[in-house]
Amino acid sequence: MSSTREKLITLLAKHSHTFVSGQWLSEQLNLSRTAVWKQIKQLKLDGYEFEATPNKGYRLVSTPDKISQNTIYWGLQTKWLGKPLQYYDELPSTQIHANQEAQAGASQGLVVVAERQTAGKGRLNRTWFSNNSGGLWFSFILRPTLLPTQAPQLTLLTATVLAEVIANKTNLQPSIKWPNDLLIGDKKVAGILTEMQAEQDGIHYLVIGIGLNINQGPEAFDDRVKNRATSLSIEAQKRFDKRDLLQAILTRFEYHYEHYLEYGFEQVKKNWESYGYRINQSITYVTRNQTHNGIIKGIAEDGALLVETKNKSVERLYSAEIAWFEEV
Template sequence: MESTRDRLINLLAENEDNFISGQALSESLNISRNAVWKHMKDLEKDGYEIEAKPRKGYRIKENPEKLSSNTIKWGLDSKWIAKTVLHKQTVESTQTIAHQAARENAPHGTIVVADEQTNGKGRMNRTWHSSKDKGIWLSIILRPEIPPNHATQLTLLTATVLADVLNTFENVEPLIKWPNDILLNRKKTAGILTEMQAEQDRIQYILIGIGLNVNQSISDLSEDIQHKATSLRIETKKEWSVKKIIQQLLTTFETAYDGYMDEGFGPVKRKWEHYGFKIGENIKINTFNDNWEAKFLGISEEGALVTESRDGKPVTLYSAEINWF
């Protein structure tokens, strides 16, 4: 259910170029004109520039770049994603906050977004460097009606969403390194961490954690990762609106997720393989008891890596150490 603040934001967005009277807002929202005024003051605290004129009403002159629940929702054209936004300035990890919210029955499509993570989590308990105001650090709470063994398909779907978003920027060619690292110019710019709470045959919730480097300069990256990490700013030589990219990411994700629920994993698999780093090329593979070099053929329905065995037959690997470079 939409809050009064959300409905106010939607009314102002729909009348972006015109004034809307306090009386009209009062009647539409079923609150007093004094309550309307208080909401406007709260929006100003978020950085909105509100123009108020006697006998005309209110309009938004300018909306801010700073992140908040309100600014993310402002102008976001979505059906179900980000109807609930939990914005934090500094957290250890958005995944931690999202787990707590999910256990407290946060609805499907809730997002947790932070300006900064002090202990961002990557796959295999690796640390993700999450600079303040420089990137996108968010988690999406999903409650899909799919078998638990299909959860990895949502990780692969999210990778294609990130690739699609980055692909809209000029002179940027994203690739997905199996299973879910997004590369620009052979360097990591985004990663995905999927965590799940499930019973044997039913998913309670899935968390999709996304970290995307946007406006870091080389000096913002620690020396130990400068040779293997990058950002959108480094690759394009421009700064970008983090808020607008979050909104683009959310609407792209919603469309892709709805398509997946309607059509299944086939289209996702094809798109992943379109972006797949080194598909059709030889890679070096190390498993627990063997190592060899073979062609990377694609991914399986479970998201596993499909390559060739020593005798040239297709083989599916669920875990392996790959020497990509």
């Protein structure tokens, strides 16, 4: 997206209640009126509808349902996240592409969005079922001045942002299953993948990938996942605007990320624990080939899951086989 297109979208969004003249737009953008007309024509191809009246100019009538690079920019209230942005009808994986862009020097805030992924992935190289247009599949680049040991905090922060947006936009009650899954009830609706390039004393970049099931119906999930996965539409019995959800996620992430950098992890921890799946409930888990029982108490600042054992001591779990839904 060129800076000119971004400025045009911003101007039209601010004045969508009235007509704006081609002359005024050309002056604001330092373009010829012919160049402005070509930009408007491109927006029409994306599905925007305008009323054009001689001596008055252009007035936005409606925006398209289909998500695109232009529609994402329209009304996006962030300062730097999503600016720049890359949109693709199809990619193997937004995560792979964003990592390549980061390695090539892309700036913090680049967001890569795909309408569908042919090789979406989650943690531990698990497949993420995203070869459809029913969800949001996107990744973004961060370049924080943090130690590598703090990177798990950003996964936890991202989970709280998703939970907040889902709760506010859908009235559903999401929960966060440690460390990176969003659930509605006991079914997965979103996942987060955080990858980084770092040295011992600092992070070069982080790429955070998000997959969120939105408008898929039950038929969208194959036999491997249909009993474990769901979508916002299935749970709420209505469809949702993908653009609106993406813009809300980016806006809230930018706010919480900046708050975290200034004030630390304490508020993130509180937010996470307010959504934590099975907080204060008993679980069975396996570590070092031994089976244990304990009660989930929350998370530690380093991202570990805090579990109270039978002798009332608190154990930190960094990696464990946890029976979230049934006995191990």
